[in-house]
Amino acid sequence: MLIVVCIKQVPDTTQVQIDPVTNTLVREGIPFIANPYDTHALEEALRLKDQFGMRVVAVSMGPPNAEATLRKALAVGADEAILLSDRVFGGADTLATSNVLSAAIKKLNEQEEVGLVLCGKQTIDGDTAQVGPGIATRNGYSQLTLVDRVDQVDLAGKKIRVRRKLEGRHEIVEAPMPAMLTVVRELNRPRYPTVPLRLESEDREVKVWNNEALKLDVNSIGLKGSPTWVSRIFSPEREKGEIVGDGLHDPKGTSRLLIEKLLSKDLLPV
Amino acid sequence: MTPNFIIYAPLLAVSLLFFSWSCYKRFALIAVGQPENRFEQLDQRIMGVLTYALGQKRVMARSFGLNHAVIFWAFLVLLLANGEFLISGLFPALNLALLPGPIHHLLQFAFDAVSLLALAGVVLAAGRRLFFAPDYMETSYTSAKSAEAFLILGSIALLMLAYFGLHGAMIAMGKESATYMPVSGLASTLLAAVPAENLQALVSFFWWLHALVLLLFINYLPHSKHMHILTAIPNCFFKSLEKPNTQPREEFVKGGRFGAGSVDQLAWKDLLDGFSCTECGRCQSVCPAAITGKPLNPRQVVHDIKINLLKGSLEQDSYVPGQPLIGTGEGSVSEDAIWSCTTCGACMAACPVLIEQMPKVVKMRRHLVQMKSQFPEELLNLFENMEGRSNPWGIAPTDRTKWYATMDVKPFDADTTEYLLYVGCAGSFDSRQKHVTVALAHILDAAGISWGILGKEELCCGDSLRRLGNEFVFDKLAKQNVALFNEKRITKVITQCPHCFTTLKNDYRQYGLELEVIHHSELIDSLLTSGKLKLNHQVKELGKIAFHDSCYLGRHNDVYDPPRNVIAAATGSAPQEFERNHENSFCCGAGGGRMWMEEQLGSRINLNRIEEALAGKPDTLCVSCPYCLTMFADGIKDLQADQIQVKDIAEVVAEGLRPVNQ
Numbered sequence: 032m033l034i035v036v037c038i039k040q041v042p043d044t045t046q047v048q049i050d051p052v053t054n055t056l057v058r059e060g061i062p063f064i065a066n067p068y069d070t071h072a073l074e075e076a077l078r079l080k081d082q083f084g085m086r087v088v089a090v091s092m093g094p095p096n097a098e099a100t101l102r103k104a105l106a107v108g109a110d111e112a113i114l115l116s117d118r119v120f121g122g123a124d125t126l127a128t129s130n131v132l133s134a135a136i137k138k139l140n141e142q143e144e145v146g147l148v149l150c151g152k153q154t155i156d157g158d159t160a161q162v163g164p165g166i167a168t169r170n171g172y173s174q175l176t177l178v179d180r181v182d183q184v185d186l187a188g189k190k191i192r193v194r195r196k197l198e199g200r201h202e203i204v205e206a207p208m209p210a211m212l213t214v215v216r217e218l219n220r221p222r223y224p225t226v227p228l229r230l231e232s233e234d235r236e237v238k239v240w241n242n243e244a245l246k247l248d249v250n251s252i253g254l255k256g257s258p259t260w261v262s263r264i265f266s267p268e269r270e271k272g273e274i275v276g277d278g279l280h281d282p283k284g285t286s287r288l289l290i291e292k293l294l295s296k297d298l299l300p301v
Numbered sequence: 302m303t304p305n306f307i308i309y310a311p312l313l314a315v316s317l318l319f320f321s322w323s324c325y326k327r328f329a330l331i332a333v334g335q336p337e338n339r340f341e342q343l344d345q346r347i348m349g350v351l352t353y354a355l356g357q358k359r360v361m362a363r364s365f366g367l368n369h370a371v372i373f374w375a376f377l378v379l380l381l382a383n384g385e386f387l388i389s390g391l392f393p394a395l396n397l398a399l400l401p402g403p404i405h406h407l408l409q410f411a412f413d414a415v416s417l418l419a420l421a422g423v424v425l426a427a428g429r430r431l432f433f434a435p436d437y438m439e440t441s442y443t444s445a446k447s448a449e450a451f452l453i454l455g456s457i458a459l460l461m462l463a464y465f466g467l468h469g470a471m472i473a474m475g476k477e478s479a480t481y482m483p484v485s486g487l488a489s490t491l492l493a494a495v496p497a498e499n500l501q502a503l504v505s506f507f508w509w510l511h512a513l514v515l516l517l518f519i520n521y522l523p524h525s526k527h528m529h530i531l532t533a534i535p536n537c538f539f540k541s542l543e544k545p546n547t548q549p550r551e552e553f554v555k556g557g558r559f560g561a562g563s564v565d566q567l568a569w570k571d572l573l574d575g576f577s578c579t580e581c582g583r584c585q586s587v588c589p590a591a592i593t594g595k596p597l598n599p600r601q602v603v604h605d606i607k608i609n610l611l612k613g614s615l616e617q618d619s620y621v622p623g624q625p626l627i628g629t630g631e632g633s634v635s636e637d638a639i640w641s642c643t644t645c646g647a648c649m650a651a652c653p654v655l656i657e658q659m660p661k662v663v664k665m666r667r668h669l670v671q672m673k674s675q676f677p678e679e680l681l682n683l684f685e686n687m688e689g690r691s692n693p694w695g696i697a698p699t700d701r702t703k704w705y706a707t708m709d710v711k712p713f714d715a716d717t718t719e720y721l722l723y724v725g726c727a728g729s730f731d732s733r734q735k736h737v738t739v740a741l742a743h744i745l746d747a748a749g750i751s752w753g754i755l756g757k758e759e760l761c762c763g764d765s766l767r768r769l770g771n772e773f774v775f776d777k778l779a780k781q782n783v784a785l786f787n788e789k790r791i792t793k794v795i796t797q798c799p800h801c802f803t804t805l806k807n808d809y810r811q812y813g814l815e816l817e818v819i820h821h822s823e824l825i826d827s828l829l830t831s832g833k834l835k836l837n838h839q840v841k842e843l844g845k846i847a848f849h850d851s852c853y854l855g856r857h858n859d860v861y862d863p864p865r866n867v868i869a870a871a872t873g874s875a876p877q878e879f880e881r882n883h884e885n886s887f888c889c890g891a892g893g894g895r896m897w898m899e900e901q902l903g904s905r906i907n908l909n910r911i912e913e914a915l916a917g918k919p920d921t922l923c924v925s926c927p928y929c930l931t932m933f934a935d936g937i938k939d940l941q942a943d944q945i946q947v948k949d950i951a952e953v954v955a956e957g958l959r960p961v962n963q
Contacts, residue, residue, distance in 0.1 A: 043689065046697040064689055223681055226671040226773045230555045 068151025129165025334569030560667025575607030594903030644893030666770025844920025
């Protein structure tokens with residue numbers, strides 16, 4: 032049985048600045064990293080592999096240089112890495128991206144049964160959180176978003192039970208497999224690659240699938256298949272804050288005031 | 302003399318054979334270690350033997366050490382006496398009396414006199430162990446009052462007594478003259494009451510006593526801590542000629558094993574170290590981790606490696622370790638111990654026989670990080686930040702230039718600037734250290750130095766990675782830095798951090814990069830001395846200043862005087878010294894990557910140092926390292942000693958650059 036992990040290579044957003052004139056991201060010289068949430072998805076897949084012996088396939092749609100991110104997945108223990116790369120995939124929004132990823136997962140399923148698809152809850156560049164659910168919908172998988180704990184995987188009964196982290200509460204959900212999970216950071220601590228695995232991964236194959244392999248209608252992928260587009264990117268003006276109390280002369284009273292204020296706005300967990 | 306050839310000859314032969322076999326077994330085990338060239342630069346090695354082994358320099362660094370030196374020198378002289386004793390036992394005609402008279406007499410006197418000194422030495426040593434042993438002699442596996450110690454001291458005493466008994470009786474019999482053997486002469490007067498016909502029996506008794514104790518002692522050596530008699534001198538010869546923290550590079554090839562996860566993955570010198578340890582406990586007495594109650598004790602590490610080695614089995618050429626090197630119980634080093642090391646190098650500076658304790662810890666870290674990915678969880682972020690953003694905090698590299706918002710700072714250009722100011726991660730990102738960078742920049746400008754920076758292109762030097770055992774990522778970073786430095790044609794570098802300093806200066810040399818690296822304290826010292834830097838007024842506003850030696854500047858690079866000169870020049874008086882200063886300085890607790898870890902075991906190292914500072918009631922603690930600055934600022938807050946402030950040496954000098962009327 033396969034676990035497919037969807038990984039996106041994203042610009043390291045802590046290093047991204049917005050060009051004040053053109054309102055676009057200044058991407059020059061910005062290093063690319065694996066989307067941080069996706070590394071938790073990969074870690075969970077590797078843990079399930081350690082426990083149940085499933086095979087882990089890392090899949091990424093992106094330009095040829097996204098191979099570096101997939102190689103890192105191999106270095107921590109993924110069994111196979113597939114890069115979905117074709118000029119016609121370019122310029123895709125979340126819908127077109129889900130179309131490509133769903134097709135790739137279906138193709139994998141023809142070779143070996145896919146039991147689970149794991150994604151990060153969202154990417155740090157687009158922040159839409161739509162691609163994972165998009166895959167689940169297109170492939171007819173159970174959709175389990177915001178997972179912070181995997182409680183049980185019943186391979187024989189093809190069932191999975193997870194905990195979802197929602198605002199102010201948790202939800203424990205059981206669903207039939209195959210299932211698509213999107214995960215949050217609290218799920219696990221990603222492992223650090225050992226040097227022997229890293230060295231070995233340098234020579235391993237990252238397969239590249241283009242649209243000849245997936246045979247998708249060009250109107251459903253890439254820019255053509257994207258009904259949404261970005262019209263403007265900008266940093267929102269920050270509303271002016273307020274100074275609470277007089278911390279210099281009355282630190283205790285001010286702290287109390289601040290806590291009450293935060294509580295009243297429901298910003299502190301009680 | 303009256304040995305019985307029939308009994309003595311086979312006894313001697315068996316003893317020597319058994320001794321040789323024991324030594325062979327030990328040395329065969331040492332050969333199990335990884336190869337490492339310790340034969341280059343013979344002149345320095347010979348100097349090492351003369352200074353540390355024969356000269357007993359480190360031994361005598363502590364008050365009671367003279368006692369050991371006396372016993373050791375007596376031992377060297379008596380090697381000749383005992384050699385003669387063993388040979389003339391077989392062939393009575395072969396003895397030192399064959400030498401010309403004056404030489405023979407001189408030797409007789411020397412043997413007699415040093416035997417007395419040795420006897421006095423072992424009596425004092427036993428007395429010290431019994432009545433005034435220092436705490437550091439105690440540890441989990443041995444104590445000041447260990448049976449082994451008294452067996453060894455007792456054997457030596459017995460040898461000396463037998464020597465005097467033998468020669469006293471010979472003199473009493475009139476077979477030897479007391480002229481050149483005053484102590485034996487004294488012994489003979491004690492034997493005056495013995496009837497003449499019994500004297501021959503006494504001679505025999507003392508001869509056999511001497512022979513038996515000597516042969517037993519020789520055979521006990523390889524199985525005891527007294528093995529150091531055989532290994533200490535070679536150990537000094539094979540000392541590391543590198544700086545303590547500059548350890549050999551690893552070659553990252555597929556199928557390789559990295560670091561030391563089993564005892565045979567250590568270098569042969571690491572194993573020789575185990576047999577050279579005399580268990581004196583000096584490393585333990587200076588180790589910041591051991592002193593603050595952490596599970597690391599450098600002497601225990603050396604001991605456990607030796608025990609581990611002995612527990613393995615060696616058949617033909619293959620060695621099978623008996624137990625894991627990293628783990629629990631005697632013979633294994635615990636992970637907590639391995640991660641407690643600050644790589645301050647105090648253990649190595651204290652060891653009389655130049656054992657390298659700290660590099661063994663780093664080798665084990667290399668194994669844990671690189672082969673097992675097993676390390677304190679705080680380090681995961683550090684490692685990823687270092688690799689992804691080339692700084693420990695993971696701050697955007699574009700922020701490296703934020704410190705000079707209000708200054709005019711030029712980028713380094715080999716054609717127009719002389720020095721690169723390598724700002725370093727702390728100098729670029731740490732809000733407190735940024736003040737130091739600004740102070741240093743003002744000083745450089747005031748002295749008319751031509752300098753520039755790398756700005757956003759600057760990378761971390763990788764110090765913490767290397768000390769934490771992440772050699773793989775350090776290697777990548779070092780190669781990037783070396784390429785960058787070469788591309789920019791950088792030759793002269795100023796650093797404000799002893800960790801950048803040592804890494805650029807010593808570690809990068811292993812990558813073929815030879816730089817002139819100057820710590821800011823050295824540069825400011827030379828600028829003040831040459832008159833290029835003139836202060837506007839003498840710095841009095843910081844009150845009494847105590848100077849703390851950073852491990853990586855002092856012990857690891859021997860820079861002790863420049864910062865003191867700077868303080869003296871800036872304030873008009875020499876800095877106050879900590880009780881532990883210069884090579885005895887005590888770590889702030891942040892070296893070796895400890896800066897990035899929680900200190901959950903034992904008491905806090907920085908508080909130990911601050912408490913020491915408080916004793917001298919200084920107004921200002923002066924440091925020369927960003928880690929020390931952070932650790933001391935934290936320690937002062939914890940101890941609510943807010944009357945003291947912490948300043949970097951550049952800030953002290955910058956104070957003197959302010960116009961007088963301010």
